[in-house]
Amino acid sequence: MSFSMAPLLVHSPDLPSGVREALRDAFADSSLDVAACILYANADVDCADARELVGLETDAGAATCSCG
DSSP states (O other): OOOOOHHHHTTOTTSOHHHHHHHHHHHHTTOHHHHHHHHHHHSSOOHHHHHHHTTOOOOTTOSSOTTO
16 A cells, blocks of 8 residues: 555645646546646646655656656
8 A cells, every 4th residue: 555645635725726626536536647647737746756646656667757
């Protein structure tokens, strides 16, 4: 079991309300990849950190982010 910041991110006042809402929707759909991409695109977080924040393992060998 990995530690996930996901429950905290959906309530963070540091994220715009639209981002928090999109994260809530992604978590409700169990789509952590989507949640990581939302953070990557909107919260000035690099891809590996975004994936780690939502509880996904990072791929150290990947040259590019799956979030594009």
